[in-house]
Amino acid sequence: MSAADEGRSLGTLVATARNEAGALMRDEIALIKADLQRDAKLRTIPMLALLTAGLLALFAFLALTLGLAYWLHAWWGVPLAIAFTITGGLYLLLAGALVAFAGRAFKTMPKADVTASVKESVSAVLTALKAHPDGSGGAGR
Secondary structure (H helix, E strand, C coil): CCCHHCCCCHHHHHHHHHHHHHHHHHHHHHHHHHHHHHEEEECCCCCCHHHHHHHHHHHHHHHHHHHHHHHHHHHHCCHHHHHHHHHHHHHHHHHHHHHHHHHHHHHHHHCHHHHHHHHHHHHHHHHHHHHHCCCCCCCCC
16 A cells, blocks of 8 residues: 555455446546447448449349249240259259258368356356355455
């Protein structure tokens, strides 16, 4: 303690420390908010570009779907309704293959064991409380 702090009561010192900790937390939160706002502004243009690219890819997919159906109709002489049915069936087969792949990938993925992590954290905190040097277990502080 400094010479100026020796004349103050414990309550005054605790209140000062609490006020300073609160001010520090407010400053940290303000800094985090400013960082998040800056990051959001930096990411806006690239995100809009990705969204636009996705929209254009959707339009291209629709155009290619129509083109495939009309190609089947024009070159193979398949009736138009059948050509669209064949195109839709091809997409369903592709979707089924992707679902099967994803299902196999999820089955082989290790499961997250959240309860073990929580138990480890609780035991670490309890161990730290028990090992407090003044014998109080840290609870009386």
